[in-house]
Amino acid sequence: MSAFGGHYSYFVTVLLMVAGLYVTIARGNLVKKLIGLSIFQTSVYLLYIAPGKLIGATAPIVAKGYESYSNPLPHVLILTAIVVGVATIALGLAIVVRIREAYGTIEEDRILEQDRMPDEPAK
Amino acid sequence: MIAEHLPALQVVLPLVAAPLIVLLRRDTAAWLVATLVSVAAFGIAVALAIAVADAGAISYALGSWPPPWGIEYRVDALSAFMLVLVAGTGALVMPYARASIAAEVSGHQVYLFYAMYCLCLAGLLGIVITGDLFNIFVFMEISSLSTYVLIALGRQRRALLAAFQYLIVGTIGATFYVIGIGLLYLVTGSLNIVDVATRLQDVTEVRPLLAALAFITVGLGLKLALFPLHQWLPNAYAHAPSVVTTFLAATATKVSVYVLIRFYFLVFGHAFALDGLPLRSLLVGLSAVAIVAMSLVALFQPDLKRMLAYSSVAQIGYITLGLGLANAAGLTGSLAHLVNHGVTKGALFLLAGGIAFCCGSTSIADLRGLSRRMPWTAFAFVVAGLSLIGVPGTAGFTSKWFLVEGALENGQPWIVALIVASSLLAVAYVWRVVEAMYLVALPDAPAPAQASTAASMLMRASTAVSVALTVVLGFVTAYNVGYARRAVALLLEGIS
Numbered sequence: 306m307s308a309f310g311g312h313y314s315y316f317v318t319v320l321l322m323v324a325g326l327y328v329t330i331a332r333g334n335l336v337k338k339l340i341g342l343s344i345f346q347t348s349v350y351l352l353y354i355a356p357g358k359l360i361g362a363t364a365p366i367v368a369k370g371y372e373s374y375s376n377p378l379p380h381v382l383i384l385t386a387i388v389v390g391v392a393t394i395a396l397g398l399a400i401v402v403r404i405r406e407a408y409g410t411i412e413e414d415r416i417l418e419q420d421r422m423p424d425e426p427a428k
Numbered sequence: 429m430i431a432e433h434l435p436a437l438q439v440v441l442p443l444v445a446a447p448l449i450v451l452l453r454r455d456t457a458a459w460l461v462a463t464l465v466s467v468a469a470f471g472i473a474v475a476l477a478i479a480v481a482d483a484g485a486i487s488y489a490l491g492s493w494p495p496p497w498g499i500e501y502r503v504d505a506l507s508a509f510m511l512v513l514v515a516g517t518g519a520l521v522m523p524y525a526r527a528s529i530a531a532e533v534s535g536h537q538v539y540l541f542y543a544m545y546c547l548c549l550a551g552l553l554g555i556v557i558t559g560d561l562f563n564i565f566v567f568m569e570i571s572s573l574s575t576y577v578l579i580a581l582g583r584q585r586r587a588l589l590a591a592f593q594y595l596i597v598g599t600i601g602a603t604f605y606v607i608g609i610g611l612l613y614l615v616t617g618s619l620n621i622v623d624v625a626t627r628l629q630d631v632t633e634v635r636p637l638l639a640a641l642a643f644i645t646v647g648l649g650l651k652l653a654l655f656p657l658h659q660w661l662p663n664a665y666a667h668a669p670s671v672v673t674t675f676l677a678a679t680a681t682k683v684s685v686y687v688l689i690r691f692y693f694l695v696f697g698h699a700f701a702l703d704g705l706p707l708r709s710l711l712v713g714l715s716a717v718a719i720v721a722m723s724l725v726a727l728f729q730p731d732l733k734r735m736l737a738y739s740s741v742a743q744i745g746y747i748t749l750g751l752g753l754a755n756a757a758g759l760t761g762s763l764a765h766l767v768n769h770g771v772t773k774g775a776l777f778l779l780a781g782g783i784a785f786c787c788g789s790t791s792i793a794d795l796r797g798l799s800r801r802m803p804w805t806a807f808a809f810v811v812a813g814l815s816l817i818g819v820p821g822t823a824g825f826t827s828k829w830f831l832v833e834g835a836l837e838n839g840q841p842w843i844v845a846l847i848v849a850s851s852l853l854a855v856a857y858v859w860r861v862v863e864a865m866y867l868v869a870l871p872d873a874p875a876p877a878q879a880s881t882a883a884s885m886l887m888r889a890s891t892a893v894s895v896a897l898t899v900v901l902g903f904v905t906a907y908n909v910g911y912a913r914r915a916v917a918l919l920l921e922g923i924s
Contacts, residue, residue: 322607329596338596346603352610379613382562386606389569393599396573400580400592407585416589 314355321348333413335404339397346390353379353386431475435488435501438472438511438557439567441465442550449543455530458542463522465546469553470519473511480508481914487559495559496620502559506763506915510556510686512907513767517678517774518549524890525671528781532669533581541581545675547574552683561609561619561695564687565602568651572598575680579668590663597650597660604647611640612695625695634700641701644691652684654748655718658741665737670781673733677740677777678770685747685766692751693919702754711752716846718745723853727860732780732790735857736773739816742850743769749843750831756916758834763912764905765827768815771901772824775812775894779805782891785884798865804888806865808895813858815898818851823901826909 321344328341357379365374401411408416430437445465449458480486485504489495503511525545533541551571555564576598580591613619615636616627631637646657653661661681665673692701702708719742726738747769750762782805783798784790799806815822828847835843901908 326600329600335592342596342599345600349603349606349610352607353613356614382619385562385566389566392573393569393595396576397592397595397599400576400588400595403580404585404588404592407588420586420589 314351318348318351318355321345321351335401335411335413336398338413339394339401342397343390343394346386346393350383350386353383433488434472434476434479435486435503435557436490438469438476438515439501439550439554441468441472442546442553446543446546446550449539449546453539455538458539459522459526462525462542462546466515466518466522466549469549470512470515473508473515473553476503477508477512477911479503480505481911496618496623499563500559500620500622501557502621503557504915505911505918506686506690507556509763509911509915510683510766511553512911513770514549514552514556514679514683517675517770518545520774520890520894521671521675521678521778523886524674524778524781527884527887528671528785529669531785532583532671532781534583537581541578541669544574544577544581545672547571548578548675548680552679555683556686559621561612561621561624562606563619565606565609568602568605568687571680571683572602572651575672575676578672578676579664581672582667582669584667586663587667590660590667594660594664597657601647601650601657604643604650606647608640608643608647611636611643615640621690621695625697628696628700637696637700638705641691641696641705641707645688645707648684648688648691652681652688652748653741653744655714655722655741655745658718658722658744661741662734662737665740666731666734670733670777670784673737674774674777674781677736678774681740681744682747682766682770685744685751685762689751689762689919698754698920708752708754711748712840712843715745715749715752716843718742719749719850720846720853723850723857727853727857729857730792732783732792732795732861733777735792735861736776736780739854739857740769740773742854743773743816745850746827746831746847750827750834753831753834753838753840753843755834755837756920757830757837759916759919760909760912761827761830761834763915764830764908767908767912768823768827768898768901771894771897772812772815772822775891775898776809776816778887778891778894779809779812782887785887792861792864795861795864796868800869805891806862808891809865810862812895812898813862815902817854817858821899821902823898823908825902826905830909 325341325345325348329338329345332338332341357376359373359375362373362375363371365377404416405411408419410416442465445461449461452458452461476486480503485502488501490499490501529538529541548571551567551574554567555571558564558567576591576595579594580588612624615631616624618624618627650657665677722738722742722745726735726742729735729738747762747765750758750765780790786802787794815824818824818828832844832847
């Protein structure tokens, strides 16, 4: 297989990784930030899972007639990472709900604007 | 029989306490459970440290699955040192929390604070004790997620934004770390720290290792607030409840430093990570900027907690400086400073919490004339401030001494000049507070709210012990320097 064909999963991984990171940093909307964060985390799942898969191999279940198995360990690790990812996004969204209640907006620049105002008379 | 299971109990005890507290729901019961668990965890940590000092590293196979297949808990000189610091801070802070949290957190959330604190403690102790790379990530996320909640518990709405920003940065950091260990796993096929280190010695293709090293360094750099990745820290520390700030300042960033040290010396190895790459000059350079620039920024902060937070970034610079120097004296300074700064900054944040408790504000302008209203607090602040500056006879001095020694040994006298400059800046920012407290009289000082309840007595006791420790550790250096030396011997011995 060519260098590209054999490694195409890495290209997808890196694309998702960079896209997710970009959205997280560049967007001012807090929910969009979390979506970017989620894409970023998902790219890592692919980084672990893809190399564990052998083309033509079965799931790691011992049975007659099957010799090659995919590596189960990355799957287990990523199950854990998915749970962590879900918990992170859930907590992030919960904080966004609280921010919306306290500030009335989820746009970062407007929140920062509101935070600056009460400070000025104090100085 | 129970003694052999101490490594597991160290983590399981606080982990089980968290859901128990949620079920109890009563504030007093929740506090009692959290305090008992913290004290027990401290007891276990001390017992483990003594056992390690006597008989060498302890390896505990979780669920009897032998390493490297199962998860191994490994207590060696370095992790025992950190366990005592983390659990000790927990045990010191919990008696204080009763009154302070009741005053700073909304009533219906108080028991949730204790549950989150127990989770955070379990996560931090887990990071330190585990010998499995992926397990570190899981514990890191347990401690981080609970930390975000703890910060969001702050009364001001800014605490929410601070928690959200920390969540974004912290998750990026943790994900970078997972990418790094993913690459390591692809190269070695193992996740056990000792096993990975052994297998890495036969690896000839270094490019994935360099990528892994870079991802892990940046990821942990975000977590430990290495300059210029520290932006999340001042907001988080300034808006979190005082107890949370104290606990995090003394433990969370320190534990990330510990993981970084473990990676550099016991996974990649000293020769690959530090000698063969420009990483040392990078660490020394960034640390040098941190210790001077962040001290300068601290000088201009109008709020006491925010000032101490910027000072924390500068002090973390000292710790990474010793890591970059990478000789015996520098590393001893680094590790000793983990403890010394933990104790000193812990004491200062406890005092700030006490001031917030009595006066309702930590703005430096509101501290005027405090020496009349709270003479003991003002005096204690001076003592802990001296340790922050690094005056001989306090804890802060011993670690700076070793750092200076390390810098001279490496033939870098300009670092010594920077350490002195940063210490002078510390004199200036501590002086600002002392000046406000002692030298500016406030004509119509309101009578202090002297509610001498049992809970506020506990607050005073905790604060007094922590301030006393900053002086005691300056003279009795068996734990901070003595144990650090032992850990450094382990680090420099490297991968066996």
